[in-house]
Amino acid sequence: MATMLRNKLFWVFILVVFALPVLPAPVRTPEYWVTLLNYIGLYSIVAIGLVLLTGIGGMTSFGQAAFVGLGAYATALLSTGYGLSPWLGLLAGLLVTTVAAMLIGAITMRLSGHFLPLGTIAWGLSLFFLFGNLDVLGKYDGINGIPALDLFGWQLDSGRRIYYLIGVVVVGAVISVQNLLDSRPGRAIRALRGGGTMAEAMGINTAWMKVVIFTYAAILASISGFLYAHLQRAVNPTPFGLNYGIEFLFMAVVGGVAHVWGAVLGAAILTVLQDWLQSFLPKLLGSSGDFEVIVFGVLMIVLLQFARDGVWPFLARWFPERRRADPVRDVPALPQRSRPTAAEPLLVVDRISKTFGGLVAVNEVSFTVKAGEIVGLIGPNGAGKSTTFNLVSGVLQPSSGTVMFHGERIDGRPARAIVRRGIGRTFQHVKLLPGMSVLENVAIGTHLRGHSGVWRSIVRLNGADETRLLAEAARQIERVGLEKHLHDEAGSLALGQQRILEIARALCVDPTLLLLDEPAAGLRYQEKQALAVLLRKLRSEGTSILLVEHDMDFVMNLTDHLVVMEFGTKIAEGKPAEIQANPAVLDAYLGGVE
Structure with a gap:
């Protein structure tokens, strides 16, 4: 019942918003409010891209206003200077924006930490001053006389007439981003926030995915610029500077930077609030000025203190929840890779070493994992086990030595290339x-x-x-x-x-080889027993396993072969019974036995 009510409220809300421009007198919506709604729509399109880029992808950008400018200037120049159709201007703007975003993204998206937002400020300012210094773009005076859009013979020459086009684009942007996030590449995008190490270990090219979402966010901004140019019928560099880039990011954060509909809400809140403050504050303070910027700053600090997820989560309860359907089971299984012959050497680690400056973390370690066996890598804390795992899986590159898998040398390859060959892994943390x-x-x-x-x-x-x-x-x-x-x-x-x-x-x-880094840590006794049953079943099905574990009872009762490390060096290797009696192992674990 509650879900049905939320659905009805949602569609009533959508109907009211779309009916505003055509309400008859005396309740006819004033032209001023239609214009305000149009700007909310234009800003929403940019903020939706920032939700994808910043809220989902975890990359902060202050330069989206410059991409709005690319879309606006492309259609303005072609439609006024060359008399071409505005729709060709849209295509040209998208093409220019895509090329620019891919080039800028290929450089900027490799930055991390505070360098990334600084990089976006740099290219945003560069494009802004480019708009203001090119004669062909009218310098700081801009371009006037931009023609109105013509859609199937309908002249969109007023705010009321272009309102529905902007609304359709906003809804289309929301749906497109939601479709993307609920997909294979969408999960890869969301995995970026979980850290590049995990994403790369699942075969995701994180550098490319960052460029992809940066480009799509730029495309949305460019479309907003195209609509802005034909709404205003004139463009100049002012709306495409750093101040607007910051405002767009504010809109995404206020609404809820991790929520697609939050971008629309944030654009509405800040646009209406800014308009109200510009009228109210001069009357209150008795002088004119950009006092609303001070209020925005205070509100942002309060929001980050008490509602870091934005305003949308507080309103989401009134909107329909997305139904989570169970996966369809009766579909053909995905193709599986062939399993190697039992006892065939699968993973051969030969004298690998890893140094970090003067620290030798792994020192000429060698061992072999054969097909159809479970091999344990054990040793005291700090022995170099996880580092060895990372060398095998491509997270780290060895300083010397080789790693062979299925007869192919894999050391030096990135993690996503190694997992493609059939090595899956879990993580210590x-x-x-x-x-x-x-x-x-x-x-x-x-x-x-x-x-x-x-x-x-x-x-x-x-x-x-x-x-x-x-x-x-x-x-x-x-x-x-x-x-x-x-x-x-x-x-x-x-x-x-x-x-x-x-x-x-x-x-x-x-995988044909599964790397498990402390899989039993945190499990209760019954859970460990169930895990052991699962791992034995995987071994019987042809999956080889290399695991790091501290629970000796678990390891001794499960593995076929053990490799023992201490201080980065292999000190023993053999069957579990042999290892239990090995003096070097006893000395490493117990400090010596009389």
């Missing part, structure tokens, strides 16, 4: 996205087994591919015993369950 469901987290592991790209996902032509990927994720969740938590947020699980989730995600890679 759990790496997942706590706000995403268990199903979505596990489905990140299917990234390399899907084919639908960004543009097919935006227009929702990825249905068949998406169905198979989610079905595979559900199968692996059921396989590890987490089916009751399919739609639960991953962050709500206990630590032990989160580790099991990581195993399910790694299994989605369809």
Whole structure:
């Protein structure tokens, strides 16, 4: 009943918003308010791109106003200077923006920390001064006399007439971003916030995904600029400077930087508030000035203190919840890679070393993992086990030595290239996205087994591919015993369950070798027994396993072979019974035995 009510309220709200410009007298909406609504729509389109870029992708940009300028100037120049159709101006603006965004993004998106926002300020200012210094663009006077849009013979020559086009674009932007986020590339985008290490270990090219979302956010800003130019019928550099870039980011943050509809809400709040303050504050203070900027600053500090997720979460309860459907099960399984012959050397680590300055973390370690066996890598804390794992999986590059997998040398390759060859892994410190469901987290592991790209996902032509990927994720969740938590947020699980989730995600890679970094840590006794049963089952199905673990009872009763490390060096190797009796091992763990 509550859901039905929310649905009705939502559609009533949408109907009222769309009916505002055509209400008859005496309730006819004033032209001023129609203009304000148009600006809210234009700002929303830019802020939606910032939700994708900043709220989801985790990359702060202050330069989006410059991309608005590219779209505005492209259509202004072609329609006034060359007499071309504004719609050709739209295409030209999108082309110029795409090329510029990809070039700028390829450089800027490699920055991190405070260097990234500083980089966006730099290129934003560069484009702003470019607009103001080119003769062909009218310098700081800009371009006037831009023609009105003509849509199927209907002249959009007033705010009321262009209102619906802007509204349709806003709704289209919301739907496109939501479609993208609920897809294979969308999960890759969301994985960026979980850290590049996890994303790369699932086969995601993080550098490319950053450029992709940077470019799409720029395209949305360019479309907003196109509409702005034909609404205003004139352009000049002023609205495309750093101040507006900051305001766009404020809109996304105030509304809720991680929520697509929050961008629309934030644009509405700041646009209406700014308009009201510009009228109210001079009367209150008795002088004119940009006092609203001071108020915005104070409000932003208060918001960041008490509502860091923005205003949207407080209103979301009145809007319909998105239904989370169970994955379709009766679909063909994804293709699986062939398994190697039992006892065949699968992973051969030969004298690998890793130094960090003067510290030798791993010193000429060698061992072999054969097909169909479970190998344990053990040793005291600080022995270099996790570093060795990272050398095998491509997170770190060895200083010397070689790593061979299936007869192919893989040391020196990035993690995403190694996982493509059939090595899946978990992490010592759990790496997942706590706000995403268990199903979505596990489905990140299917990234390399899907084919639908960004543009097919935006227009929702990825249905068949998406169905198979989610079905595979559900199968692996059921396989590890987490089916009751399919739609639960991953962050709500206990630590032990989160580790099991990581195993399910790694299994989605369809690995022939599984690297497990302390998989039993945080598990209760019964959970450890269930994990041991699962790992033995995987071994019987042809999956080899290399694991790091501190629980000696768990390791001794599970593994076929053990490698013992201390201070970065291998001190023993053999079957569990041999290791238990090895004096060097006893000395490492117990400090010597009389």
